[in-house]
Amino acid sequence: MASAGLASRLYAGDANINIVGRRKMWFTIAAALVLISIGSFLIRGFELGIEFAGGTSFSVPAAAGTKTLTQDEVSSAVEKAVKQAAPEAAITTTQKVGDGKDASFTVRASALSTDEAKEAKAAIVNDLGVDASKISDDQVSAAWGGQVTRQAVIGLIVFLVLVVAYLIIRFEVRMAVAALASLLFDLVMTAGVYSLVGFEVTPSTVIGFLTILGYSLYDVVVVFDKVQENTRGITAGSTRTYAEATNLAVNQTLMRSLNTGLVALLPVGGLLFIGAGLLGAGTLKDLGLVLFVGMGFGVLSSILFAAPVLSALKDQEPKIKAHNARVLARRSKGSDDVVRDRTRPANATASDVPAMAGGTTPRPGARPAARRNANRPGGPKR
Incomplete structure (x- = not known):
């Protein structure tokens, strides 16, 4: 009952978790993790299996x-x-x-x-x-491993090209870029864990890498679909900035992402920890680790990385910049359409929007001004 209540409050915007507003922190953490992974690539390298090294x-x-x-x-x-x-x-x-x-x-x-x-x-x-x-x-022979590597790289490139084309058609260019950044982050982090742990890279590992790409894409599409729904026609109103609408979408899909990720990780965790760990089935270790790590990072990156990247890209659009400035200007005048954060300075500008330091959000249930005016005597008719 408690989780159901939390899910309802997240969806309604009452239990607002400021994820997108802290995007600088997430970007800093992501950059640090990527640097650690790249350092491991250069210093430790990879433990290539016999199929690749011969x-x-x-x-x-x-x-x-x-x-x-x-x-x-x-x-x-x-x-x-x-x-x-x-x-x-x-x-x-x-x-x-x-x-x-x-x-x-x-x-x-x-x-x-x-x-x-x-x-x-x-x-x-x-x-x-x-x-x-x-x-x-x-x-x-190591030549066979080289052939497998070439085929895997070709498959990865084809997959990424198809993903970008689909996302551009389904959403837009900036969403495609954000989703691609999230997929690449998942790949780098999973490879980094493999390098740090020292597990062998085998054909099973390559199969696992291609599998986690599809899973990561699924979760990102779910989040972005809600973002698109929340931001459709957003510039026509003046109650939410793009970052706030994106943050609401992340909150609304948060429980679904966590539940889906948990359900997917349980059998993979059993494969890794029970099959490979307790029962000693070494052949399951390679596939189990890459799936477990990749799926885990896929869930986290769709929430903490993909959506903030999208918000940062969209905030550079002139149309979105003007909209954010209009929302802040309306908010600074104490409009009853929004609840102004008491900790935000009255002279806040559009550049302050992404920070959302105080977690400013529109009042739940508030209606756009145009809709309220339509119901007033003498107001415009719908």
């Missing part, structure tokens, strides 16, 4: 006769065997695949020649006592 993959069964091998035992044995065959080589990751008697460990190492791989395989058999026929090794 290498040799060994598959070792978890059962050695009556003994069940642990991940540490297998990892140590493979590392020792690889070093013996090629002293400059090293293992990168060890993942458990499956469970029970069919479980196995996949160990990825640096690229080895055919003879070196055979020598390492023989050393693993002698060390762990497993059946040689149950150990497999695969050579992966």
